[in-house]
Amino acid sequence: xxxxxxxxxxxxxxxxxxxxxxxxxxxxxxxxxxxxxxxxxxxxxxxxxxxxxxxxxxxxxxxxxxxxxxxxxxxxxxxxxxxxxxxxxxxxxxxxxxxxxxxxxxxxxxxxxxxxxxxxxxxxxxxxxxxxxxxxxxxxxxxxxxxxxxxxxxxxxxxxxxxxxxxxxxxxxxxxxxxxxxxxxxxxxxxxxxxxxxxxxxxxxxxxxxxxxxxxxxxxxxxxxxxxxxxxxxxxxxxxxxxxxxxxxxxxxxxxxxxxxxxxxxxxxxxxxxxxxxxxxxxxxxxxxxxxxxxxxxxxxxxxxxxxxxxxxxxxxxxxxxxxxxxxxxxxxxxxxxxxxxxxxxxxxxxxxxxxxxxxxxxxxxxxxxxxxxxxxxxxxxxxxxxxxxxxxxxxxxxxxxxxxxxxxxxxxxxxxxxxxxx
Amino acid sequence: xxxxxxxxxxxxxxxxxxxxxxxxxxxxxxxxxxxxxxxxxxxxxxxxxxxxxxxxxxxxxxxxxxxxxxxxxxxxxxxxxxxxxxxxxxxxxxxxxxxxxxxxxxxxxxxxxxxxxxxxxxxxxxxxxxxxxxxxxxxxxxxxxxxxxxxxxxxxxxxxxxxxxxxxxxxxxxxxxxxxxxxxxxxxxxxxxxxxxxxxxxxxxxxxxx
Numbered sequence: 001x002x003x004x005x006x007x008x009x010x011x012x013x014x015x016x017x018x019x020x021x022x023x024x025x026x027x028x029x030x031x032x033x034x035x036x037x038x039x040x041x042x043x044x045x046x047x048x049x050x051x052x053x054x055x056x057x058x059x060x061x062x063x064x065x066x067x068x069x070x071x072x073x074x075x076x077x078x079x080x081x082x083x084x085x086x087x088x089x090x091x092x093x094x095x096x097x098x099x100x101x102x103x104x105x106x107x108x109x110x111x112x113x114x115x116x117x118x119x120x121x122x123x124x125x126x127x128x129x130x131x132x133x134x135x136x137x138x139x140x141x142x143x144x145x146x147x148x149x150x151x152x153x154x155x156x157x158x159x160x161x162x163x164x165x166x167x168x169x170x171x172x173x174x175x176x177x178x179x180x181x182x183x184x185x186x187x188x189x190x191x192x193x194x195x196x197x198x199x200x201x202x203x204x205x206x207x208x209x210x211x212x213x214x215x216x217x218x219x220x221x222x223x224x225x226x227x228x229x230x231x232x233x234x235x236x237x238x239x240x241x242x243x244x245x246x247x248x249x250x251x252x253x254x255x256x257x258x259x260x261x262x263x264x265x266x267x268x269x270x271x272x273x274x275x276x277x278x279x280x281x282x283x284x285x286x287x288x289x290x291x292x293x294x295x296x297x298x299x300x301x302x303x304x305x306x307x308x309x310x311x312x313x314x315x316x317x318x319x320x321x322x323x324x325x326x327x328x329x330x331x332x333x334x335x336x337x338x339x340x341x342x343x344x345x346x347x348x349x350x351x352x353x354x355x356x357x358x359x360x361x362x363x364x365x366x367x368x369x370x371x372x373x374x375x376x377x378x379x380x381x382x383x384x385x386x387x388x389x390x391x392x393x394x395x396x397x398x399x400x401x402x403x404x405x406x407x408x409x410x411x412x413x414x415x416x417x418x419x420x421x422x423x
Numbered sequence: 424x425x426x427x428x429x430x431x432x433x434x435x436x437x438x439x440x441x442x443x444x445x446x447x448x449x450x451x452x453x454x455x456x457x458x459x460x461x462x463x464x465x466x467x468x469x470x471x472x473x474x475x476x477x478x479x480x481x482x483x484x485x486x487x488x489x490x491x492x493x494x495x496x497x498x499x500x501x502x503x504x505x506x507x508x509x510x511x512x513x514x515x516x517x518x519x520x521x522x523x524x525x526x527x528x529x530x531x532x533x534x535x536x537x538x539x540x541x542x543x544x545x546x547x548x549x550x551x552x553x554x555x556x557x558x559x560x561x562x563x564x565x566x567x568x569x570x571x572x573x574x575x576x577x578x579x580x581x582x583x584x585x586x587x588x589x590x591x592x593x594x595x596x597x598x599x600x601x602x603x604x605x606x607x608x609x610x611x612x613x614x615x616x617x618x619x620x621x622x623x624x625x626x627x628x629x630x631x632x633x
Binding site: 063065066067068069096099100103106107110113120121122123124126127129130132133135136137138139140143144146147150151152153155156157158161162165166167168169171172173175176179180202224225229233236237240241244259260262263265267271272273274275277278395 | 430431432433437438440441443444445446447448450451452454455458459461462463465466467468470471473474475478479504506507510511514515518519521522523525526527530531532533534536537538539540541544545548549551552
């Protein structure tokens with residue numbers, strides 16, 4: 001059906017869309033960039049969920065109704081130490097870097113939203129329905145992720161629930177879309193040489209030949225930007241977002257370069273994400289009356305320790321970073337304290353199956369977490385009492401906190417009150 | 424069977440792939456939706472139309488307004504295509520705002536309470552980056568303008584061949600795909616949506632050809 005047969009209003013008329021650079025080639029290039037990026041996002045996202053060790057205990061599982069979607073879960077290792085830091089940093093940085101390309105891709109296929117007739121046959125109807133899931137799921141994932149790292153909790157429910165199940169809705173549609181479009185993409189990319197396209201300036205930019213998919217304008221305006229320019233524009237946006245935020249993941253002197261990222265500011269010592277005041281921790285709770293309770297698997301094994309007694313035990317020092325699901329890292333700090341495996345031995349178990357850590361915290365999530373055998377037995381996994389040569393500050397978890405290599409920040413429980421070893 | 428497929432409009436693999444997609448998406452959605460069905464539905468729908476029906480009209484309007492306003496108000500438009508020197512810094516600045524608006528606009532986030540960090544710097548950082556982007560763009564434009572003026576105004580001792588201005592102008596005439604150097608022909612146009620060049624005499628500041 002064309003304009004001559006049936007004059008349509010506004011955007012439903014194909015000649016309404018006049019950009020001379022819109023066409024299958026540009027869309028395919030953008031699609032390919034998104035394909036690569038979204039594979040990284042999906043894999044790092046799945047790993048990020050596994051890092052919470054949700055299969056170990058319901059306490060760790062933010063999405064207990066996951067069913068088959070947890071098919072791939074495995075026990076999260078404590079080494080290499082940078083594993084979670086790199087995974088999470090990559091997830092957030094790549095996500096930010098993809099935003100301009102996502103916007104460009106949505107722009108490039110805009111006329112499709114208004115295609116006429118809206119439904120040609122059942123196949124077309126189903127495919128459009130899957131595009132509803134693709135666009136809705138994709139933008140939903142980016143929006144929830146970006147809003148969550150700014151701690152603006154306005155979404156309808158738990159971030160974990162929304163972002164995890166939303167990801168599966170998106171990926172279902174994404175895989176099908178990638179498969180259905182693969183032949184078109186391959187054909188289109190072969191039709192124009194990339195290097196030649198990247199040498200073509202605005203003055204020499206011509207519309208692509210008319211396509212079956214109705215992306216190419218039948219009435220193109222004169223170009224004001226080349227395809228090269230449009231790709232460079234999106235790429236510049238990508239680089240800018242990365243440049244202004246990567247410092248919060250890298251840490252050190254680069255942190256100050258993260259001008260637009262939540263954890264780009266220097267603190268007195270290093271980054272925190274829950275304060276003592278937020279957690280309902282008072283001086284009375286953490287004063288001289290504070291005791292650590294160790295519960296062993298044997299009948300009646302219950303040991304209480306004062307902070308002085310803990311400090312009298314052999315201390316181990318490890319350089320570890322706190323790494324958040326939000327993508328930032330504290331950078332390495334020198335933690336000193338008692339190895340968790342020494343505490344296990346004290347509680348009467350050489351090889352604990354798990355460790356339940358409970359905090360004094362009265363408010364907020366992640367007051368409890370369960371660590372795996374591998375995490376407890378790692379020589380660098382500590383109940384830390386001191387950091388960088390001084391006692392922990394209240395906001396860093398005084399009187400004692402857990403620090404485990406390669407684990408999500410929220411599993412490094414602060415203000416520890418009780419530790420229960422499972423056999 | 425063949426009739427059924429003709430009615431469907433694609434091959435059976437297409438149908439199978441889409442059914443697989445809906446099965447998996449439905450499985451996940453059954454876990455996503457029940458907690459707060461209305462909220463999730465609103466967010467999802469907003470995600471579908473947010474770009475196409477909200478952002479696009481906004482940025483298209485901004486782009487066209489900028490073009491129209493400058494074209495009509497500036498008495499001496501430079502010969503160098505200028506819109507991208509405006510578009511790029513403005514677009515990049517808008518992108519940063521789109522991503523970081525909860526922090527930049529100091530919305531009611533948990534940020535300060537949780538991190539003890541001040542939410543104040545983000546607005547200034549964004550403004551500073553925006554300023555820097557426009558400055559860089561202006562500098563790039565100045566360099567480009569200078570190069571264009573030099574190319575157009577050669578030293579008096581060695582006057583250029585008569586066709587030179589036309590080839591200069593041709594640089595800004597994308598539709599001139601046949602390489603036609605005839606200025607008279609060029610002014611005639613036949614080029615859609617190129618009104619700023621339809622009448623070269625309208626722009627006395629244009630160095631080429633006028």
